[in-house]
Amino acid sequence: MVAYRHLGSSGLKITEITYGNWLTHGSQVEADTAIDCVHTALDLGITSFDTADVYANTVAEEVLGQALKGQRRESLEIFTKVYWPVGPKGPNDVGLSRKHIMEGIDGSLRRLGMDYVDLYQAHRYDYATPLEETMQAFADVVRAGKALYIGVSEWTAEQIRAGQELATQMGFRLVSNQPQYSALWRVIEDKVVPTSTELGMGQIVWSPMAEGVLSGKYLPGQQPPAGSRATDEKGGKEMISRWMRDDVLTAVQQLKPIADDAGLSMPQLAIAWVLQHAFISAALVGASRPEQLVENVKASGVKLGDDVMAAIDAALGDVVERDPALTRSPEQRPA
Known part of the structure; x- marks a missing residue:
């Protein structure tokens, strides 16, 4: 069964592997399969589920609500x-x-078929709206009982600090950040993680397998497998394109003997690597087939030795992205 962790310094416990339905529900997989994946997650002990109103333009929330x-x-x-x-x-x-926040929470609750969500997150930072207005709206959402906790996603360290200061003044706290993080993408380590930890915020990270590249199924010099994310024209292909370089794919293949020696699959190794870090509250894992979840949750509770972590670093070398400037939100809101 999947282990639990506290969400930052809050009292809320969440499953360290959390089911996320970005790029799947309402988009890449049929509703029946999506529902089967959610039910499999429940059977495996996952009780934490992450979605967003924008996923499949609100359809993902509807599918998750139906499944639950x-x-x-x-x-x-x-x-x-x-x-x-x-x-x-x-x-x-x-x-x-x-x-947008007040209408957004009502729409999400309606689609989910629920009276409240446990965590409501600012999906990016909004440069076009005063931060005070945003934080006041979140405070009112909490006071109305429509969300129990508030978090952010892909905010910089400076934005997180400013948001937490205002939130505290308004009687609530930011408890989490949801950034991209994997053995290949470590841009949060230098600034975002220390600031978040100081302020009591946990990280719920997306793409712990780097869009599936760390699964090892993409080979240098070869076309991606049919039906994989790298062939998905609905958005998956664009997202994964940055990793589809021969130097990256060659480095990733060097992880296979490390995974074999640890008795893990490569996806399990990628998720376990993320979960070794104390600042992680949860790794988001999606699935297009129930059997993917069955295998991936085996990473919960795995302890990787320092030698294994060092071997992973050595294998990936300089293909790892660490530039903290890559944590950012759009300067101009999409219209």
Whole structure:
């Protein structure tokens, strides 16, 4: 069964492997398969689920709500997000204005079929809205009982600090950040992680397998397998393209003997690597087939020795991205 961790310094416990339905529900897989994946996650002990209003333009929330219908609500931890354009994508259908946040939480709850979410997250930082307005809206969402906790996603260290200061003044706290993080993408380590840790915020990280590249299924000099994310024209191919270089793929193949020696698959090694870090509250893992989840949750509770962690660093070498400037939100909101 999947282990639990505290979400930052809060009292909320979440499963260290959390099910995320970005790029799958309502988009890459049929609803029946998506529901099967959610039920498999529950059977494996996962009780934390992450989604967002923008995923499949609100459809992902509907599918997750349908899949969880009939479950004991108190036994689940449900996360969703607000910022990106939704609906007809009008001028107020995007960002972190009071209008969009208040309408956004109501829409998410309606689609999920729930009275509240456990964690409501600012999906990016909004340069077009005063931070005070955003934080006041989140404070009111919490006071209304529509969200129990508030988090952010892909905010810089400076933005996190400013947001936490305002949140504290308004009677709540930011408890989490949701950044990209993997053995290949470590841009949060230099600034975001120390600031978050100081402020009591945990990291719920997305793409712990670097869009699937760390699974080892993509080979240098060869076409990607049919049906893989690298062939998906709905968005997956674009996201993974930065990793589809021969130097990266060659380095990743050097992880296979390390995984074999540890008795792990390469996906399990990638997830276990993320979970070794104390600042991690959870790794988000999606699935297009239930059997993927069955294998991936075996990374929960795995302890990698210092020698294994060092071997991973040596294998990946200088293909690892560490530039802290790559933590950023769009300067101009999409319209």
